[in-house]
Amino acid sequence: MHWTNALAMILLIGSGWEIYNDEVIFGWLHFPHWMTIGGGAEGALQWHFAAMWLLMINGLCYLAYGIATGRFRRKLLPVSPRELIATIRDTLRFKLGHDDITHYNPVQKLLYIGVILIIIVQVLSGLAVWKPVQFSELATLFGSFQGSRLVHFIGMALIVGFLVVHVALALIVPKTIGAMLTGGPEVEDDDRHSRE
Amino acid sequence: MPKTPSPSIFRPASGVDQSMLAEHKALLQEIDRRKVLRGAVSLGALTMLTGCNVTRTDSVQSVLKLISQFNDKVQELLFRPNHLAPTFSESQVVKPPRFNAYYDIEDMVPLDAAKWKLELAGKIKDKRSWTAQQIYALPEQEWIVRHICVEGWDYIGQWSGVNLREFLERIGADLTAKYVSFKCADDYYGSIDMATALHPQTILATRYAKEPITDPFGFPLRLRTATKLGFKNPKWITEIEVTNQYRGGYWEDRGFNWFSGI
Numbered sequence: 001m002h003w004t005n006a007l008a009m010i011l012l013i014g015s016g017w018e019i020y021n022d023e024v025i026f027g028w029l030h031f032p033h034w035m036t037i038g039g040g041a042e043g044a045l046q047w048h049f050a051a052m053w054l055l056m057i058n059g060l061c062y063l064a065y066g067i068a069t070g071r072f073r074r075k076l077l078p079v080s081p082r083e084l085i086a087t088i089r090d091t092l093r094f095k096l097g098h099d100d101i102t103h104y105n106p107v108q109k110l111l112y113i114g115v116i117l118i119i120i121v122q123v124l125s126g127l128a129v130w131k132p133v134q135f136s137e138l139a140t141l142f143g144s145f146q147g148s149r150l151v152h153f154i155g156m157a158l159i160v161g162f163l164v165v166h167v168a169l170a171l172i173v174p175k176t177i178g179a180m181l182t183g184g185p186e187v188e189d190d191d192r193h194s195r196e
Numbered sequence: 197m198p199k200t201p202s203p204s205i206f207r208p209a210s211g212v213d214q215s216m217l218a219e220h221k222a223l224l225q226e227i228d229r230r231k232v233l234r235g236a237v238s239l240g241a242l243t244m245l246t247g248c249n250v251t252r253t254d255s256v257q258s259v260l261k262l263i264s265q266f267n268d269k270v271q272e273l274l275f276r277p278n279h280l281a282p283t284f285s286e287s288q289v290v291k292p293p294r295f296n297a298y299y300d301i302e303d304m305v306p307l308d309a310a311k312w313k314l315e316l317a318g319k320i321k322d323k324r325s326w327t328a329q330q331i332y333a334l335p336e337q338e339w340i341v342r343h344i345c346v347e348g349w350d351y352i353g354q355w356s357g358v359n360l361r362e363f364l365e366r367i368g369a370d371l372t373a374k375y376v377s378f379k380c381a382d383d384y385y386g387s388i389d390m391a392t393a394l395h396p397q398t399i400l401a402t403r404y405a406k407e408p409i410t411d412p413f414g415f416p417l418r419l420r421t422a423t424k425l426g427f428k429n430p431k432w433i434t435e436i437e438v439t440n441q442y443r444g445g446y447w448e449d450r451g452f453n454w455f456s457g458i
Contacts, residue, residue: 022347042447050259050260131274134275
């Protein structure tokens with residue numbers, strides 16, 4: 001699921017940049033052609049509206065799985081503010097441990113919850129840009145048509161920002177890459193024994 | 197305490213073989229961070245390069261085309277025949293509207309209304325052609341709606357003209373046919389689905405902001421539908437055909453999605 005999502009994201013971001021270039025929101029920002037997917041607007045639109053299915057189907061399966069098995073509740077909740085501050089303090093002192101990669105620290109929890117929510121908003125704003133008349137009720141939520149475009153752009157920027165941090169940190173802690181390929185170490189079911 | 201596997205359906209029932217991880221633990225810890233980053237960057241660049249080739253491969257193109265056709269069907273299902281596009285007030289209307297064509301505005305060739313005729317073809321009972329005078333004498337309706345271009349820009353326009361459904365009924369068109377197809381004086385062409393043709397906000401526009409449409413915007417006759425992207429609104433129309441044959445369109449035949457509903 002993670003890698004299907006990664007593929008869909010790369011295709012959507014790369015083709016989205018090409019579509020954006022046709023009518024830029026910010027005069028100073030054009031994405032270099034070599035960074036984009038699709039060759040031109042028509043190809044980029046084909047890629048974007050193909051990868052959108054991959055993202056939506058995979059995303060729905062992921063959400064259904066995470067909710068049904070209790071994975072979200074177990075892994076992402078709760079986020080304790082005290083632990084959050086402690087983690088940030090440890091990080092700044094270079095003391096943050098990654099001994100147990102099966103447990104997310106509060107910063108990770110917040111980031112993962114955040115990016116899941118951003119992707120959901122991104123799908124909604126994408127639908128509002130694609131179908132501002134058929135989904136006019138949804139489009140109203142984002143203001144005007146250009147409002148939906150702006151929200152969709154900001155969502156992209158936040159996801160790209162997340163990706164930069166996410167990929168850099170995964171590379172710094174190579175243990176996690178092994179886990180991503182093998183399915184990860186076995187985990188205890190009971191949360192009470194989970195933390196030091 | 198006993199360790200039980202997490203309830204993932206993707207995890208092998210017997211658990212993951214840890215020996216492999218253990219074997220490579222030393223190696224993993226040895227990995228130089230900079231080397232990993234460097235490797236990742238070149239791997240990323242490599243995928244980008246192969247991406248260029250993949251994009252041009254015929255099989256990928258045909259899969260993308262199939263998905264685009266599937267998206268036509270999805271949009272047909274999403275289309276709400278009686279759902280009106282948002283309308284706006286006269287004070288929000290942009291004058292003049294924004295020009296769009298497959299060439300620049302300097303290359304636009306104005307039409308002579310006196311010589312112009314609208315030809316009818318296909319599944320239509322009364323195929324007599326129409327003069328501009330006859331068309332401009334038809335009862336008109338007005339819509340102030342948003343024009344959205346596939347490129348991403350938009351403006352609010354005030355269009356009036358004969359309702360396309362009323363016109364099709366008047367000429368005895370077969371309303372069960374699949375497509376309404378248009379030919380234009382500038383060799384542009386395009387086609388729309390019958391459901392869109394029958395939508396209340398689809399008109400054969402003759403006026404903009406109550407004045408006859410000016411030359412760059414399709415004088416004497418153009419299509420204006422509130423439920424499709426800008427390029428699905430042919431200008432300088434010379435022929436309307438009602439047909440079951442898929443006729444594509446100028447941009448559609450160059451890779452843009454055919455239905456292109458909004």
